[in-house]
Amino acid sequence: MAYKNDSLHVENVALAGLAMQHQTPLFVYSKAAMLSALAAYQRGFAGRKALICYAMKANSSLAVLQLFAQNGCGFDIVSGGELARVLKAGADPRKVIFSGVGKTKTEMRQALDAGIACFNVESIPELDVLNDVALSVGKVAPISLRVNPNVDPKTHPYISTGLKGNKFGIAHEEALVTYRHAASLKGLRVVGIDCHIGSQITEVTPYLDAMDRVLDLVANVEAAGIPIHHIDFGGGLGINYNGDTPPEADALWTQLLAKIDARGFASKQLMIEPGRSLVGNAGVCVTEVLYTKTGSDKNFCIVDAAMNDLPRPAMYQAFHGIVPCKPQPVRPAQEAIYDVVGPVCESGDWLGKDRALNVKSGDLLAVLSTGAYCMAMASNYNTRGRAAEVLVDGDMATLIRVRETAEDQMKMERML
Ligand code: LLP
Numbered sequence: 001m002a003y004k005n006d007s008l009h010v011e012n013v014a015l016a017g018l019a020m021q022h023q024t025p026l027f028v029y030s031k032a033a034m035l036s037a038l039a040a041y042q043r044g045f046a047g048r049k050a051l052i053c054y055a056m057k058a059n060s061s062l063a064v065l066q067l068f069a070q071n072g073c074g075f076d077i078v079s080g081g082e083l084a085r086v087l088k089a090g091a092d093p094r095k096v097i098f099s100g101v102g103k104t105k106t107e108m109r110q111a112l113d114a115g116i117a118c119f120n121v122e123s124i125p126e127l128d129v130l131n132d133v134a135l136s137v138g139k140v141a142p143i144s145l146r147v148n149p150n151v152d153p154k155t156h157p158y159i160s161t162g163l164k165g166n167k168f169g170i171a172h173e174e175a176l177v178t179y180r181h182a183a184s185l186k187g188l189r190v191v192g193i194d195c196h197i198g199s200q201i202t203e204v205t206p207y208l209d210a211m212d213r214v215l216d217l218v219a220n221v222e223a224a225g226i227p228i229h230h231i232d233f234g235g236g237l238g239i240n241y242n243g244d245t246p247p248e249a250d251a252l253w254t255q256l257l258a259k260i261d262a263r264g265f266a267s268k269q270l271m272i273e274p275g276r277s278l279v280g281n282a283g284v285c286v287t288e289v290l291y292t293k294t295g296s297d298k299n300f301c302i303v304d305a306a307m308n309d310l311p312r313p314a315m316y317q318a319f320h321g322i323v324p325c326k327p328q329p330v331r332p333a334q335e336a337i338y339d340v341v342g343p344v345c346e347s348g349d350w351l352g353k354d355r356a357l358n359v360k361s362g363d364l365l366a367v368l369s370t371g372a373y374c375m376a377m378a379s380n381y382n383t384r385g386r387a388a389e390v391l392v393d394g395d396m397a398t399l400i401r402v403r404e405t406a407e408d409q410m411k412m413e414r415m416l
Contacts, residue, residue, distance in 0.1 A: 044253030058275030065089035134187035144192035153198030196234025283371025306342025
């Protein structure tokens with residue numbers, strides 16, 4: 001993303017032109033940025049047996065899935081809906097793994113029918129149900145156990161998943177006994193181990209600690225006579241939202257692979273489930289300034305995007321950069337510190353606090369790093385249609401999602 005000829009561009013396409021053509025709020029993604037994020041992982045795994053399973057919950061738009069499928073990715077899914085989406089986008093089901101703490105029998109049957117690579121199972125009751133479902137359809141379900149390494153990922157509490165108090169995974173101490181149980185069930189085949197300790201992780205140490213804990217378990221489980229064919233190390237690598245400095249994917253994996261090799265597990269297949277780090281910095285949301293308003297304590301810049309489009313600030317007090325689509329002209333009267341807020345009727349509907357802006361009605365702003373967990377978490381609150389999405393590739397911009405209308409929103413409903 002850069003200013004060219006006084007106008008913010010994604011690759012070679014000006015955001016102002018896209019906003020004129022498709023209106024706002026509008027998500028704009030860069031294909032090159034997604035592929036370059038993927039390339040960092042591919043470099044990290046060069047020469048290894050590894051499968052990158054994009055955690056599609058981060059951004060599940062069909063064209064985004066298509067792009068990753070075409071570039072060799074597998075997918076990490078968490079629902080029957082995600083399975084349907086990813087198959088529609090052309091994914092190879094043999095590269096799909098199914099995570100999540102609450103899979104239903106119907107979802108298990110759908111995934112068995114599709115022939116996915118692995119179910120990441122999170123409890124003994126889930127193992128038993130999956131075993132029953134598999135036997136009832138005459139199949140054997142490939143499984144991995146998601147273990148909870150009890151490592152603090154040092155991120156927001158809502159997106160920490162690998163601590164004892166979290167609902168996720170099987171406690172480290174329970175893992176061996178759970179593997180023995182899984183191995184005893186006829187409808188299951190143990191193929192791997194997995195963990196995922198959290199999201200937006202910007203430090204290396206939690207990953208190194210978690211890897212040590214997982215490799216200890218691999219050794220113990222194999223010593224008990226249960227072979228582990230793959231190690232799935234989850235996702236979680238953070239991105240730069242506000243001066244954050246996460247490690248590059250390839251640099252991180254150089255360190256993790258050294259641990260794997262040192263323990264004699266170099267020949268194991270590796271899997272990972274990155275979401276945010278593949279798409280987060282590849283997207284922006286273009287929004288128009290509707291009004292500026294001077295309050296007694298604060299100034300407000302009211303824009304046409306809101307918490308239903310960009311839920312991360314309201315949910316996690318998350319920071320997203322907000323910049324003008326045209327460099328700000330000198331307009332002394334408008335220069336001020338604003339809270340950037342949306343039109344939704346909630347005080348929690350803010351996109352940025354205390355931002356220095358020089359804006360007036362009609363100006364366009366870009367909310368940065370909105371490729372992950374924005375459109376995928378967007379809602380229709382206040383009967384606001386979900387935004388349109390455009391994917392830019394060099395000079396070319398393709399509309400990959402049309403703006404949702406009020407009619408679209410009401411079509412599933414029935415009058416009395
Ligand atoms: N694998 C599993 C099992 C997960 O639960 C997640 C994310 C991922 C992979 C991908 O993690 P990533 O690489 O994207 O960090 N909505 C929150 C993030 C929730 C993450 C949930 N699990 C946010 O906007 O920050």
